[in-house]
Amino acid sequence: MSGRQKTLAAPAHRGRSAGGELWHRFKKNKGAMLGLLILIVLIGVALTVDFWLDQELVIGQNLREKLQQPNAKHWFGTDEMGRDLFWRTVYGTRFSMAIGFVAVIISAIIGVPLGAVAGYYGGKLETLIMRFTDIFSAIPSILMAIAIVSLLGRNTVNLMLAVGIAAVPQFTRVTRAAVLTVKNAEFVEAARALGKTDAYIIFVHILPNCLSPIIVQVTLRVAGAIISASSLSFLGIGIKPPTPEWGSLLTAGKTYIMGHSYLCLFPGLAIMLTVLAFNMVGDGLRDAMDPRLKD
Amino acid sequence: MIEKRQDMNASRAPAVEGNILEVRDLTVHFVTEDETVQAVSNISITLKKGEILGLVGETGAGKTTTALAILNLVPVPPGVVKSGSIRVCGKDVLNAPVRELEQIRGSDVSMIFQDPMTSLNPVFTVGDQIAESVMMHDKCSKAEAWERAEEMLELVGIPRERAYEYPHQFSGGMKQRVVIAIALSCNPKLLLADEPTTALDVTIQAQVLDLMCDLKEKFDTSMIFITHDLGIIAEICDRVAVMYAGRIIEEGTLEEIFNHTKHPYTEGLFNSLPNIEDRTAKLRPIPGLMPDPTKLPKGCAFAPRCPYARPECIETPQEPKYFSDTHFALCSAYSEPGFRIDREEV
Amino acid sequence: MAESLLEVKNLKKYFKTSRGMLHAVDDITFKLERGKTLGIVGESGCGKSTTGRCVMRLIEPTSGEILFEGKDLMSLSKREMRSMRGDIQIVFQDPFSSLDPRSTVMQSIAEGVKVTGKYGTRQAIEARVVELMDTVGLAQRLINAYPHELDGGRRQRIGIARALAVEPKLSICDEPVSALDVSIQAQILNLLQDLQHQLGFSYIFITHDLAVVNHISDDIMVMYLGQTVEMAPSEELFRAPAHPYTKALLSAIPIPKVGATRDRILLKGEISSPIDPEDACRFSKRCNYAADVCHASCPKLREIAPGHLIACHRFDINGMIED
Numbered sequence: 001m002s003g004r005q006k007t008l009a010a011p012a013h014r015g016r017s018a019g020g021e022l023w024h025r026f027k028k029n030k031g032a033m034l035g036l037l038i039l040i041v042l043i044g045v046a047l048t049v050d051f052w053l054d055q056e057l058v059i060g061q062n063l064r065e066k067l068q069q070p071n072a073k074h075w076f077g078t079d080e081m082g083r084d085l086f087w088r089t090v091y092g093t094r095f096s097m098a099i100g101f102v103a104v105i106i107s108a109i110i111g112v113p114l115g116a117v118a119g120y121y122g123g124k125l126e127t128l129i130m131r132f133t134d135i136f137s138a139i140p141s142i143l144m145a146i147a148i149v150s151l152l153g154r155n156t157v158n159l160m161l162a163v164g165i166a167a168v169p170q171f172t173r174v175t176r177a178a179v180l181t182v183k184n185a186e187f188v189e190a191a192r193a194l195g196k197t198d199a200y201i202i203f204v205h206i207l208p209n210c211l212s213p214i215i216v217q218v219t220l221r222v223a224g225a226i227i228s229a230s231s232l233s234f235l236g237i238g239i240k241p242p243t244p245e246w247g248s249l250l251t252a253g254k255t256y257i258m259g260h261s262y263l264c265l266f267p268g269l270a271i272m273l274t275v276l277a278f279n280m281v282g283d284g285l286r287d288a289m290d291p292r293l294k295d
Numbered sequence: 296m297i298e299k300r301q302d303m304n305a306s307r308a309p310a311v312e313g314n315i316l317e318v319r320d321l322t323v324h325f326v327t328e329d330e331t332v333q334a335v336s337n338i339s340i341t342l343k344k345g346e347i348l349g350l351v352g353e354t355g356a357g358k359t360t361t362a363l364a365i366l367n368l369v370p371v372p373p374g375v376v377k378s379g380s381i382r383v384c385g386k387d388v389l390n391a392p393v394r395e396l397e398q399i400r401g402s403d404v405s406m407i408f409q410d411p412m413t414s415l416n417p418v419f420t421v422g423d424q425i426a427e428s429v430m431m432h433d434k435c436s437k438a439e440a441w442e443r444a445e446e447m448l449e450l451v452g453i454p455r456e457r458a459y460e461y462p463h464q465f466s467g468g469m470k471q472r473v474v475i476a477i478a479l480s481c482n483p484k485l486l487l488a489d490e491p492t493t494a495l496d497v498t499i500q501a502q503v504l505d506l507m508c509d510l511k512e513k514f515d516t517s518m519i520f521i522t523h524d525l526g527i528i529a530e531i532c533d534r535v536a537v538m539y540a541g542r543i544i545e546e547g548t549l550e551e552i553f554n555h556t557k558h559p560y561t562e563g564l565f566n567s568l569p570n571i572e573d574r575t576a577k578l579r580p581i582p583g584l585m586p587d588p589t590k591l592p593k594g595c596a597f598a599p600r601c602p603y604a605r606p607e608c609i610e611t612p613q614e615p616k617y618f619s620d621t622h623f624a625l626c627s628a629y630s631e632p633g634f635r636i637d638r639e640e641v
Numbered sequence: 642m643a644e645s646l647l648e649v650k651n652l653k654k655y656f657k658t659s660r661g662m663l664h665a666v667d668d669i670t671f672k673l674e675r676g677k678t679l680g681i682v683g684e685s686g687c688g689k690s691t692t693g694r695c696v697m698r699l700i701e702p703t704s705g706e707i708l709f710e711g712k713d714l715m716s717l718s719k720r721e722m723r724s725m726r727g728d729i730q731i732v733f734q735d736p737f738s739s740l741d742p743r744s745t746v747m748q749s750i751a752e753g754v755k756v757t758g759k760y761g762t763r764q765a766i767e768a769r770v771v772e773l774m775d776t777v778g779l780a781q782r783l784i785n786a787y788p789h790e791l792d793g794g795r796r797q798r799i800g801i802a803r804a805l806a807v808e809p810k811l812s813i814c815d816e817p818v819s820a821l822d823v824s825i826q827a828q829i830l831n832l833l834q835d836l837q838h839q840l841g842f843s844y845i846f847i848t849h850d851l852a853v854v855n856h857i858s859d860d861i862m863v864m865y866l867g868q869t870v871e872m873a874p875s876e877e878l879f880r881a882p883a884h885p886y887t888k889a890l891l892s893a894i895p896i897p898k899v900g901a902t903r904d905r906i907l908l909k910g911e912i913s914s915p916i917d918p919e920d921a922c923r924f925s926k927r928c929n930y931a932a933d934v935c936h937a938s939c940p941k942l943r944e945i946a947p948g949h950l951i952a953c954h955r956f957d958i959n960g961m962i963e964d
Contacts, residue, residue: 186739190800192699194756194807195726208743353822354793466911467685496684496849498908501893505907523823526895553899567827568897569856574875578856580827584792 025288032284038277045090046097057087058244067260076266079252085263088244089270095245096226096274099160103225104218106164111171112214116202118172119179130176133169141166142231149237159238163228167221174217178210185209212289219282223275230271246271314382315485315517316342316365321379323360323369330589334360336541338379342485345515349532349549351525351564355585357541358521362487365519366400367391384484402432405478409490411470415462421448421473422458425480432481447476451506468499472506479510489521504531525568529553534621537561540586540596547622557616557624559601562636595625603628645708646843647673647696647811652705654688654695661917665691666702667867670942673811678837678844680858680875682851682890686912688867689847693813696845697729698722709811727756730804734816736796740788746799747784750774753806773802777832794825801832805840813845818853830857851894855879860948863887866915866923869942873949883951886924922954930955 026032062082070077076085118129136144148162182188183206191201226246232238233247240248246267253263318340325332335357342348350358363369365381367388381388383403391399408414416424425444426437435443445455451472462470471491478486488507492500508531511518520532528535528549535552537545537560545558556562563581570576583600592598598608608627615623616630628634654666666688673679681689694700696707698714707714709728717725730753733739740749750770760766771781777798788796797817804812814833818826834857837844848854854861855875862872863886871884882888889906908927922928925935932955940952 186733186735187741189694189699190731190733190739190803191741191752193697193726193729193731194753194803195723196752197723205741205744209741353824468911496912497851497893498684498889499911500895501905501907504895505905524895525823525897529897529899530895550899553897564823565897567823569827569830569852571852571855571879571894571896574855574879578827578831580831581824582828584794584825585822 022288026284029284029287031280032288035277035280035284038273039281042093042274042277043097046094049091049094053087053091057084058091059083059242067256069260070262077260077262079263080256085249085266088249089246089266092244092246092249092267092270093274095156095239095243096229096247096271099156099163099229099245100222100226100274100278102160103163103229104167104221106161107167107171107221108214108218110165111168112175112207114168115172115175115177116179116207116210119176120183120198120202120206126176129172133172137169142228145228145232146235146237149232154237154240156239159229159232162232163225166228167225170221171214171217174213175210178213179206182206182209212286216282216286216289219278219285223278223282226271226274226278313344314341315344315346315384316340316519317380317382318361318365319380321361321364321381322377323357323364324375324377325373326375327373332373332588333541333591334374334588335364336591338538338541338543340519340536340543342517342519344484344517345511346534347511347518347520347532349528349535350519350521350538351523351528351535352538353523353585355540355588356538358538359489361538362406362489362519362521364389365485365487366404366406367396368400398432401428401483402481403483404485404487405481405483406487406489407471407474407478407491409493411467411474411494414474415470417462420459420461421465421476425458425473425477428477428480443480444476447480448473450479450510451476452502468495468502471495471499471503475503475506475510479514479516482514484517486516486518487521488518490523491520492527493522493524500527507531525553525564537564540588540591542596542625544597544626545622545624547619551619551622555618555622556636557618557622557629558597558626559603559628559636560597561624563600595627603634645672646675646710647845648706648708649696650706650708652692652695652707653703654691654700655703658916663916664867664918665915666695667918669705669864669867669869671862671869671872673843673845675810675843676837676841677859678846678857680854680861681845681847681864682849682854682861683864684849684890684912686866686915687864688915689849689864690815692864693731693815693845693847697726697731697813699731727807728809729811729813730807730809731813731815732797732800732804732817735820736793736800737788737820739800740796742788745785745787746774746779746791749788749799750802750806753803756807769806770802773806776805776836777802778828792825793821794828797821797825797829798832801829801836805836809842811843811845813847815847816849817846819848819850826853833857851891863890866912866918868923868939869950869952870924871949871951872942873946877946877949883945883949883956884924884953885928885930885955922952928955 060083064082065074065078066080066082068074068078074084074086076089078084114129118126144166145162148165149158152158152161188201188205191205229238230245230247230250233245234251236251238247239245249267250264253260253267257264318338321335321338323335325334338361340348350361352358360369364376365383365388369376376389383399386395386399386403388396388399415421422441422444425447426440429435429440429443430437445458448458449455453469453472462473465473492503495503504527510516520528522528532549534548535546536543537552537558539560545552545561552561556565560581566579567581569578581600586596586599592609594609594611595601595604595613598604601608611627613625613627615625617623650670652666652669656663656665669692671679681692683689691700695702702715705715709725714722714725747767747770750773751766754760754766754769760769771784774781774784779795779798779802783791783795788799817833818829821829830853833844846854846857858875860872861875861878863870863884865886871878871882871887878887879891882891889908892904892906906929910927913923913926920939921937922931922935922940925931928935934954940954942950942952944950945956
């Protein structure tokens with residue numbers, strides 16, 4: 001059997017770098033490409049919106065035009081202060097994206113090393129870390145985030161921290177599992193035979209080879225973080241209302257939901273679209289990185 | 296010589312009575328959107344009743360693909376049988392309907408894979424697995440199938456009580472015996488053994504080879520034995536076909552291949568082996584590497600590594616050169632009178 | 642007599658399992674002289690790889706002494722051991738998993754070069770890597786290639802170059818050719834022998850392939866279930882094997898010659914469990930010569946000819962004791 005598998009497997013790699021091969025497989029996934037396109041637009045908007053969007057459009061009140069249905073001038077309609085919902089939603093991209101990415105980076109920074117240490121050393125240390133992780137993940141993450149925000153105080157940084165910390169267990173688990181599959185490889189033993197230190201081995205040899213599941217986890221988790229942050233804002237413990245974060249747009253809109261449902265519809269759609277895009281890209285990446293999963 | 300060749304072709308043309316297997320001009324490619332792997336090119340194999348043919352070659356030579364094609368098990372896609380015909384006991388395997396194919400697999404041909412660890416299903420007892428294979432091909436009751444399963448186990452040297460045990464309770468050698476028992480349970484006329492002892496230790500390998508020889512005597516089964524170990528070939532095969540880059544580059548009786556080696560690649564294989572009787576002898580490896588299976592030349596794929604190669608070798612396709620009724624090599628060096636290979640000292 | 646490079650005394654490695662203590666390596670003693678090759682042969686699970694890794698403390702031995710150039714490695718701290726790594730290197734079996742898939746050829750070999758501490762600058766390191774690639778027969782154009790772009794033989798050469806880079810005195814080769822095709826296997830074996838002649842270092846060559854071990858080793862140690870059953874110079878071992886297990890092992894090698902089948906000694910049964918073995922000859926259950934004494938106590942190694950040691954109760958200078 002092995003002979004056949006080798007002849008089959010070999011050509012897939014020839015003449016392409018690992019990244020090129022990944023891109024080649026990713027490209028074939030239409031959903032993932034669509035997701036990627038949406039993400040590029042959203043991230044582009046988030047990074048540049050400050051430069052081209054007039055602040056006045058976002059926070060300037062105009063009570064004469066309040067609560068208008070969507071029309072040619074105000075594509076998404078206006079809110080109770082007469083602010084244009086379209087521009088507010090566009091501007092909100094900036095907050096949602098920033099919170100999503102920063103929160104995930106926080107959880108990865110804490111979770112990945114913990115998982116790596118647990119997986120690499122094993123034994124009592126592993127038991128300790130993993131049991132702690134289990135306890136941690138037994139608490140619903142939204143409750144955890146609420147607790148953290150109430151403890152630290154209500155502002156954007158703390159919101160990011162809260163959402164980030166609540167997602168640490170997933171990163172610890174994924175990293176530990178990936179490290180376990182790599183740590184017994186002979187190249188790790190070879191590095192030990194060369195007298196390399198444990199830290200060198202973990203960071204130079206093991207973690208780079210665990211990147212694929214971690215990257216997939218990051219993309220999927222950003223979506224989760226955006227939802228968590230929006231939920232917290234919706235519950236009134238996230239970003240304060242005048243700032244057009246999508247969750248707080250929803251909260252503001254819910255008062256008028258009976259007569260002016262568009263106030264909730266559009267921010268909700270924005271959240272949905274972003275989360276969907278991240279999930280499609282994450283799934284696409286996972287399939288591209290591990291073609292065996294598809295069979 | 297030429298006359299003789301035509302004779303041979305003539306005798307091959309009709310389906311000869313008594314030939315268990317006839318593969319003619321088989322070509323199998325693996326096609327992906329980027330490239331085409333020429334796994335097997337123009338292979339012809341004939342096997343008589345009770346004969347054991349050894350198929351030798353290195354990784355990627357196309358041995359396993361050939362065996363899978365005989366069972367019509369080449370994975371499609373990416374596998375494509377480009378041309379050729381395969382007849383097992385006169386039945387056309389490549390064009391058989393699914394139902395007939397299932398009948399052929401198992402009762403006419405069965406296969407033993409390299410890795411005994413993965414060819415058994417861990418959730419059924421070994422008895423169940425043998426009985427299942429019996430019941431699929433012989434219409435018989437469950438009790439009869441079990442009886443037969445236990446007989447088969449005894450035949451391969453495992454006490455019949457162990458039929459109630461699960462695969463994980465067996466060691467590697469024992470599992471391979473079970474796999475052999477399953478393969479033989481329907482009394483196939485042709486057995487394809489794909490490196491059946493490679494995963495086993497030498498002493499266990501000796502036991503399994505011994506068993507296979509006994510069974511062959513008892514049932515007169517024809518066999519294609521795929522291996523890279525020339526030692527095993529010498530021990531159990533009647534005829535040998537050497538494969539390189541998808542082609543059979545030399546074929547003959549055991550004696551012809553081992554004592555009158557004609558193809559430079561076969562010579563290279565022998566020279567690469569450490570000689571157990573003379574430990575100081577320097578190994579003479581074949582230089583270079585296997586060719587890229589997606590970019591095979593029109594002519595001889597071995598030419599870039601061949602010490603006797605001439606420029607035209609790689610460009611013009613080789614015609615088989617027959618040295619006897621049974622012995623041929625795909626090598627154009629023999630068009631030059633007086634060319635010989637020096638490994639004929641034995 | 643040449644000075645011993647390595648002396649291993651009463652090396653033991655037990656693993657704790659849920660069913661009891663697994664005696665992976667049980668009281669192994671051997672010596673290796675400078676510039677020589679010791680072959681360790683045995684079937685899967687006999688503890689040969691564990692022995693190799695214990696010698697360089699990649700696996701921590703349970704007890705025993707490992708004298709390397711007279712210095713006891715067992716007494717060194719983790720940090721001191723790390724600095725000793727330069728003297729002992731290992732070449733692995735599987736050329737597919739022994740290289741970091743994300744490191745280029747350059748990076749893999751440079752890792753070894755840096756350990757020596759002799760090459761400070763980037764240029765010096767790169768020059769040394771090129772030199773090493775040349776030594777092991779790798780084309781220079783492959784310097785930035787990744788392992789997945791290369792075939793097994795070339796990868797194995799990278800593994801050897803990485804081990805060489807450290808300029809070791811002893812190299813442990815754990816089945817370095819068993820994953821390779823015969824024609825490539827011969828290339829690598831020749832390379833290993835040439836390197837030994839040029840650079841004069843010693844090998845511990847671990848394999849299950851008897852033809853290979855005979856070809857490359859000066860002395861051979863045959864292991865069975867964690868113990869040495871026979872040790873002798875290669876020529877002597879193949880000419881006059883004394884232990885019943887060695888005899889069976891040798892007779893089981895298929896020889897690539899027509900009509901070369903010798904009287905094969907078929908062993909009954911399979912290797913027994915290494916967990917909490919009884920005090921008996923480990924081979925006694927499969928041995929054709931086993932007698933009561935074999936089941937009663939574990940035989941000690943004894944010298945039956947100069948340099949030829951065997952652990953068997955039933956062996957007598959005139960042959961096996963028949964009942």
